[in-house]
Amino acid sequence: xxxxxxxxxxxDVVMFVNAAVTATGQREFRDDADAQRLSVEFLxxxxxxxxxxxxxxxxxxxxxxxxxxxxxxxxxxxxxDLTPEVRRREGELIARRLELMAPQRVxxxxxxxARRGVNNRRTRAIMRxxxxxxxxxxxxxxxxxxxxxxxxxxxxxEVPAETGTFLFTPLRRVRVFTTPLFETWRQxxxxxxxxxxxxxxxxxxxxxxxxxxxxxFLEKIAPQLTRLERLRLQxxxxxAGATAIKADLAEMRLTRLAxxxxxxxxxxxxxxxxxxxxxxxxxxxxxxxEAAGTxxxxxxxxxxxxxxxxxxxxxxxxxxxxxxxxxxxxALAGEFTGLWTSGTHDPLLVRPSGPTPLGNRLIDALxxxxxxxxxxxxxxxxxxxxxxxEVLRVWRERLDPMGATTVVHLNPVYDAEGFDxxxxxxxxxxxxxxxxxxxxxxxxxxxxxEGRAGFAELRRYLADRQDRFRTRGAAA
Amino acid sequence: xxxxxAATGLIARPAQVWGAIRxxxxxxxxxxxxxxxxxxxxxxxxxxxxxxxxxxWYRSFIPHAFVASWDVDGDPTAxxxxxxxERPATPRSARMRMPTRRxxxxxxxxxxxxxxxxxxxxxxxxxxxxxxxxxxxxxxxEWTDRAVREGLSPRMEEAYCGYAVRGLADALKVFEIHxxxxxxxxxxxxxxxxxxxxxxxxxxRALHATLLxxxxxxxxxxxxxxxxxxxxxxxxxxxxxxxxxxxxxRAAAGQVGDWERFHHLMLSGLTGEGAxxxxxxxxxxxxxxxxxxPSFRLDEENHIGERxxxxxxxxAYCKTFRLSAAQVRRGHLLTTLHAHGWALDAAAxxxxxxxxxxxxxxxxxxxxxxxRRHAVDRLEREGRRRDR
Numbered sequence: 001x002x003x004x005x006x007x008x009x010x011x012d013v014v015m016f017v018n019a020a021v022t023a024t025g026q027r028e029f030r031d032d033a034d035a036q037r038l039s040v041e042f043l044x045x046x047x048x049x050x051x052x053x054x055x056x057x058x059x060x061x062x063x064x065x066x067x068x069x070x071x072x073x074x075x076x077x078x079x080x081d082l083t084p085e086v087r088r089r090e091g092e093l094i095a096r097r098l099e100l101m102a103p104q105r106v107x108x109x110x111x112x113x114a115r116r117g118v119n120n121r122r123t124r125a126i127m128r129x130x131x132x133x134x135x136x137x138x139x140x141x142x143x144x145x146x147x148x149x150x151x152x153x154x155x156x157x158e159v160p161a162e163t164g165t166f167l168f169t170p171l172r173r174v175r176v177f178t179t180p181l182f183e184t185w186r187q188x189x190x191x192x193x194x195x196x197x198x199x200x201x202x203x204x205x206x207x208x209x210x211x212x213x214x215x216x217f218l219e220k221i222a223p224q225l226t227r228l229e230r231l232r233l234q235x236x237x238x239x240a241g242a243t244a245i246k247a248d249l250a251e252m253r254l255t256r257l258a259x260x261x262x263x264x265x266x267x268x269x270x271x272x273x274x275x276x277x278x279x280x281x282x283x284x285x286x287x288x289x290e291a292a293g294t295x296x297x298x299x300x301x302x303x304x305x306x307x308x309x310x311x312x313x314x315x316x317x318x319x320x321x322x323x324x325x326x327x328x329x330x331a332l333a334g335e336f337t338g339l340w341t342s343g344t345h346d347p348l349l350v351r352p353s354g355p356t357p358l359g360n361r362l363i364d365a366l367x368x369x370x371x372x373x374x375x376x377x378x379x380x381x382x383x384x385x386x387x388x389x390e391v392l393r394v395w396r397e398r399l400d401p402m403g404a405t406t407v408v409h410l411n412p413v414y415d416a417e418g419f420d421x422x423x424x425x426x427x428x429x430x431x432x433x434x435x436x437x438x439x440x441x442x443x444x445x446x447x448x449x450e451g452r453a454g455f456a457e458l459r460r461y462l463a464d465r466q467d468r469f470r471t472r473g474a475a476a
Numbered sequence: 477x478x479x480x481x482a483a484t485g486l487i488a489r490p491a492q493v494w495g496a497i498r499x500x501x502x503x504x505x506x507x508x509x510x511x512x513x514x515x516x517x518x519x520x521x522x523x524x525x526x527x528x529x530x531x532x533w534y535r536s537f538i539p540h541a542f543v544a545s546w547d548v549d550g551d552p553t554a555x556x557x558x559x560x561x562e563r564p565a566t567p568r569s570a571r572m573r574m575p576t577r578r579x580x581x582x583x584x585x586x587x588x589x590x591x592x593x594x595x596x597x598x599x600x601x602x603x604x605x606x607x608x609x610x611x612x613x614x615x616x617x618e619w620t621d622r623a624v625r626e627g628l629s630p631r632m633e634e635a636y637c638g639y640a641v642r643g644l645a646d647a648l649k650v651f652e653i654h655x656x657x658x659x660x661x662x663x664x665x666x667x668x669x670x671x672x673x674x675x676x677x678x679x680x681r682a683l684h685a686t687l688l689x690x691x692x693x694x695x696x697x698x699x700x701x702x703x704x705x706x707x708x709x710x711x712x713x714x715x716x717x718x719x720x721x722x723x724x725x726r727a728a729a730g731q732v733g734d735w736e737r738f739h740h741l742m743l744s745g746l747t748g749e750g751a752x753x754x755x756x757x758x759x760x761x762x763x764x765x766x767x768x769x770p771s772f773r774l775d776e777e778n779h780i781g782e783r784x785x786x787x788x789x790x791x792a793y794c795k796t797f798r799l800s801a802a803q804v805r806r807g808h809l810l811t812t813l814h815a816h817g818w819a820l821d822a823a824a825x826x827x828x829x830x831x832x833x834x835x836x837x838x839x840x841x842x843x844x845x846x847x848r849r850h851a852v853d854r855l856e857r858e859g860r861r862r863d864r
Contacts (some may be wrong), residue, residue, distance in 0.1 A: 030650050283748075306652040342655075355489075355652040359711070363725050382652065384490035384731050386710025394724060401543045 107147025167360035249279035298333035303377035324436030359387025379422030415474035501661035607856030745777030
């Protein structure tokens with residue numbers, strides 16, 4: 001009976017990792033935000049209740065920030081009965097994960113902890129250590145004012161005198177700040193010229209209060225923009241007529257870049273074809289690194305059906321992941337063929353439309369006899385339904401029983417009803433994917449999803465990842 | 477004119493299931509040239525008043541009208557609203573506006589020389605509502621003066637708007653439109669709710685969401701509430717028969733025929749009947765707009781509908797409506813009465829019933845005040861008097 005319990009545990013953990021990679025609590029093509037959130041919350045509670053140790057260990061994997069924050073919250077909420085040793089290991093994992101997370105998400109997590117009244121000693125220590133590790137507390141106080149304020153108040157952290165005044169004293173009672181950035185912030189409430197030395201997200205609100213025209217504002221704030229803000233405001237800037245915002249596309253992260261490409265109109269994509277292709281290729285090569293060209297013959301089946309539109313909350317995200325995977329796999333492969341479900345040839349001109357004839361595309365792909373077959377799809381195979389599963393099953397049973405071709409299904413969409421990403425077939429491992437950049441690591445995880453490797457091996461794998469994760473933290 | 481119903485020129489593709497709703501895409505190999513459809517949005521909210529044109533009028537929920545434009549030479553036509561030098565009827569992105577009180581004029585009405593505006597579904601419904609609307613054609617003593625003078629007026633039927641059918645909105649939202657798709661067969665709990673066909677794929681794309689504003693029978697509303705989900709028919713391939721990739725491809729291609737057969741089976745309630753009463757409404761160049769009524773067979777599927785067919789038999793436009801059991805009974809009753817010249821005793825004999833039982837049936841079908849009770853009783857007691 002031990003075996004069966006192990007198997008269930010293994011499945012549960014793999015399911016949770018898939019969820020933790022893909023779910024973002026946002027609306028998807030087939031579920032609304034509430035369904036997603038409810039589903040993911042339940043899954044977290046189930047896993048933390050049953051496999052606490054492994055639950056904490058997933059912090060070492062490439063899960064997304066939304067789930068990392070949820071995990072940290074659940075761990076901190078219930079830590080009464082832990083032995084000091086477990087407590088210390090969890091603490092290290094949490095601290096390391098918080099270092100990697102975007103600061104705004106950490107501050108939001110702290111605010112959420114404060115709202116829920118989680119105020120144990122461990123929580124306060126983690127807040128203190130993370131806040132102490134910030135490079136520029138003054139900048140943080142200005143940019144993430146509400147988060148910093150809530151954290152300071154909640155954890156009773158010591159604040160330098162001026163920061164305390166900045167956070168807690170009403171502006172009208174302050175004559176002058178001696179810290180330059182605080183002073184700029186104070187002046188920006190009254191003078192437009194000071195505005196442009198503030199971070200973009202802070203300046204934006206003040207600009208609207210001053211009634212500054214959008215074009216003027218974007219033009220002048222351009223030097224303050226972060227890399228992502230720059231990418232995001234690219235088209236908005238052009239529309240408004242601000243020319244100063246110019247993102248260096250090749251240095252963007254791959255999936256972000258793919259999203260940007262898909263946000264452009266067909267005409268513009270055609271006009272800037274070479275530039276976009278170059279940027280995508282360079283970005284993909286950077287991700288592939290030393291592994292470039294080592295994967296042999298790779299065929300990818302990529303889903304550009306209508307459902308790859310995602311939702312208005314995450315516009316064309318599944319398609320962007322597929323597009324990014326296309327370029328990454330091309331960089332990794334020795335010889336590459338990409339097959340889109342709609343039959344498009346030019347990857348830069350894809351758009352989400354039509355049904356999902358995955359089964360027929362899989363036959364096309366298998367005919368090329370690749371070393372690796374990668375499917376990127378949300379798993380809703382509907383033209384005809386279930387053909388993909390049958391093709392994979394029959395092919396595995398009859399035509400390739402030795403497993404000469406490895407098949408992996410990458411799914412970018414969390415299915416709220418199944419508490420997992422939707423699988424194509426029992427004979428093929430399915431792993432969740434959020435950023436194409438994680439694909440090499442995810443393919444490693446696939447063998448656990450397939451059920452080939454046992455629970456003990458999974459434990460070992462997670463322990464190994466944890467160690468690497470922690471030591472990397474110590475080295476950094 | 478009598479005849480059957482056939483979805484000529486359309487091929488069924490694999491269905492997409494969402495909850496209790498099954499949508500079967502109907503695809504044309506090449507679009508029908510010479511006819512395009514577009515819609516004109518009316519205010520939603522209060523029911524509008526429709527002037528039938530012959531002096532009678534009715535009130536009903538009308539979300540929009542369709543504008544059919546055709547080309548006399550049969551050349552490819554652009555959808556009305558996308559042509560140059562024409563004032564667009566309603567922009568395709570138009571939202572429903574608040575009601576403006578006005579009478580919508582006739583069912584099918586020419587707007588311009590080669591355009592026709594008609595209210596979708598209403599041709600069919602009007603045909604059903606007006607069924608033997610005039611009342612008794614012979615003044616038998618059992619019928620009241622009112623029945624003879626005013627007929628069945630006011631006649632009322634109820635249907636549910638698509639918004640009320642549980643799950644329909646979601647099913648339409650997540651449906652992936654096939655390339656070349658010109659229509660859809662909509663099943664609720666595996667009961668045919670409606671067949672919707674348009675001439676051109678881009679018309680379909682524009683009108684796909686209007687399925688939500690259509691009328692659906694009461695039966696389907698209840699089915700959608702009671703049935704949680706219908707099964708998806710997934711492909712099964714016999715592994716033993718496959719020994720190469722070519723075999724696998726052949727087995728996959730064989731699935732196409734299965735879907736066609738499945739579709740024919742599911743549609744047989746609509747296509748099975750050979751005796752639709754067809755009534756031509758308008759002629760649009762080589763096309764003909766008509767409506768059809770079933771022969772009201774009890775305990776079976778009965779559909780009413782409207783369609784535009786080309787001279788060569790291809791179906792250009794079609795919308796059908798599944799009648800509920802009560803509606804079928806009413807239709808059956810009226811048709812039987814009419815067939816026997818509204819003589820209650822003859823109709824009762826034909827239905828293996830007695831005049832008073834038939835009178836009760838008529839009352840319970842929602843036709844109050846048509847019969848004189850004492851005359852019916854006497855008719856049952858003494859039979860039809862021959863002396864007068």
